[in-house]
Ligand SMILES: Nc1nc2c(ncn2[C@@H]2O[C@H](COP(=O)(O)OP(=O)(O)O)[C@@H](O)[C@H]2O)c(=O)[nH]1
């Protein structure tokens with residue numbers, strides 16, 4: 004079973020359930036308006052969004068026009084190409100020491116992702132400390148503690164309601180003195196239109212920059228695959244606050260496909276680095292555009 | 301197209317090219333519907349739901365007379381809006397009370413929808429209606445979920461029942477027994493988030509429902525949900541025959557089209573909206589507000605949202621509480637001035653809040669210089685004076701005036717204004733809350 008089988012399996016469920024038609028429309032071999040309309044339906048149903056879907060279709064039309072003998076197989080291949088080109092192939096790579104901040108709106112899977120990331124890095128032989136900077140949500144610290152234990156890493160935690168920047172300060176100081184490779188910062192979920200909460204996030208970002216200037220940085224936003232077009236606004240605003248490097252797309256084990264990441268890459272050039280495919284500690288995978296495209300069409 | 305950011309503009313633009321002022325023709329409507337479709341899809345209304353909706357509206361709109369007072373574009377929007385409101389549910393729906401107490405409410409939904417937080421809000425809401433509420437911790441899977449519910453229960457001061465990581469059906473049963481023994485009339489069961497396609501976990505919900513005679517099965521849905529909302533809602537409804545839906549996180553800027561999708565596929569009423577993280581952030585569902593939000597016509601709403609983000613929400617809440625307890629002092633008044641300077645033109649914003657114009661704000665415009673002066677006056681007071689304005693006798697007022705380089709009359713005016721503000725805000729806090 005291939006490494007990406009899990010995500011393909013997850014996405015296949017979607018195919019079966021919504022009466023997946025793409026293969027059929029390709030098989031028909033007639034590339035008329037009906038064909039493009041069906042394709043539009045498929046893309047929109049995956050939350051790709053109107054504008055990006057239109058652009059994808061235009062690009063496909065163009066390739067089909069240039070290739071006069073376009074048959075079903077070629078059309079299929081062109082579509083995959085267009086989608087993969089949009090997604091790009093930037094890999095997630097870090098140089099230690101590194102501080103990774105994980106941000107996003109409420110309930111998308113930030114804390115779970117931190118646990119899974121810690122697990123990945125530990126397996127790569129790196130040392131990790133987690134900063135429990137969600138001091139706001141009830142029992143968020145306890146939840147993260149469970150994950151730290153599962154992954155076998157240290158955690159720095161203050162009491163509920165304390166200043167998140169102070170937690171980050173402590174974690175970063177501890178990482179510096181102990182020579183820890185990676186600091187993972189869990190943050191409180193916040194809706195991006197709450198100004199004061201975005202300020203708090205900026206403060207965390209500044210503390211890291213100031214206290215650990217030699218560390219490399221990655222700021223990740225977690226997006227829930229079930230989210231629709233609002234994900235675009237989420238990335239825009241978080242990016243404005245703390246310069247987002249990449250996306251973790253969670254909950255791909257459901258029937259949603261998170262196609263909005265195509266729109267985000269297309270418009271903002273922010274890549275997907277990881278995908279979440281379940282609630283277990285191993286259910287986080289490096290993003291692979293081919294497998295993903297396989298899953299959504 | 302980007303120039304026409306909202307639907308009304310876009311549709312008006314189409315109709316501006318047409319001279320016909322009698323009845324709506326099919327061609328015109330078709331063109332307008334293309335824009336409506338874009339608006340619906342941008343708002344995350346499900347593709348198929350949007351298509352059905354548009355067909356229905358087109359049918360209704362063809363041949364419709366254009367009212368004298370409206371442009372053809374406005375006429376189309378009016379029909380679209382009316383239909384949307386009707387589909388979303390024209391009546392507000394409350395929670396039912398079981399003839400056989402306790403009334404058992406089961407919360408269910410996907411992971412991260414906001415069930416646990418919502419449990420606290422419902423408890424808070426029901427307690428205010430005089431109910432005695434017990435929260436039962438039945439999410440045995442997510443780390444620290446039980447602890448989270450316990451914290452929530454303590455915060456809203458309702459009952460809590462948990463048995464740790466046991467069998468969810470047994471826990472639910474024991475929870476209800478505990479409620480009966482201890483005189484609780486309402487039980488809210490918090491269940492683990494689960495994927496609708498996880499058959500094993502869906503079966504578990506069915507067993508709970510059967511075992512404890514659930515009266516209200518509420519599906520909690522993140523309002524930011526996209527196209528998949530139909531699959532989720534349909535599957536949950538088919539498995540559990542839900543009695544209602546709660547949309548969460550509506551304090552964000554999502555257009556919330558999933559609301560329409562869910563209503564369309566389940567036909568079940570949307571009972572509440574979650575609009576924040578605090579227990580009191582629960583609102584009744586208003587179909588008309590949701591309709592304008594989905595259509596992106598929330599000009600008024602946008603402005604209110606703007607006002608809301610500018611006002612530090614925690615501060616605003618504290619102020620409201622202080623006003624109710626009559627502990628709003630000059631220190632708070634100073635904070636208010638700071639907020640106002642951040643927000644820009646208060647007159648405009650207040651003017652856009654429906655109903656707010658009735659409140660007498662006085663005919664004085666908010667004047668920035670005046671605000672700066674007022675701030676200086678309060679800043680020249682001692683903490684004790686700020687806390688207790690009653691002690692401000694003449695000699696104190698003279699000292700303050702000297703301290704900020706103003707006249708005693710200026711100080712007097714500020715204190716008078718402060719007293720009027722207290723009165724006005726008391727009235728305002730009694731009137732309706734802001735939408736969303
Ligand atoms: N099915 C599924 N559930 C997930 C995934 N990632 C997180 N979750 C669940 O989503 C819920 C919210 O996750 P949490 O990490 O607490 O979100 P946070 O509020 O962003 O920190 C929890 O119930 C998680 O178990 C995923 O990839 N798939």
Ligand SMILES: [Mg+2]
Pocket residue numbers: 113114115137143190191192
């Ligand atoms: Mg969290």
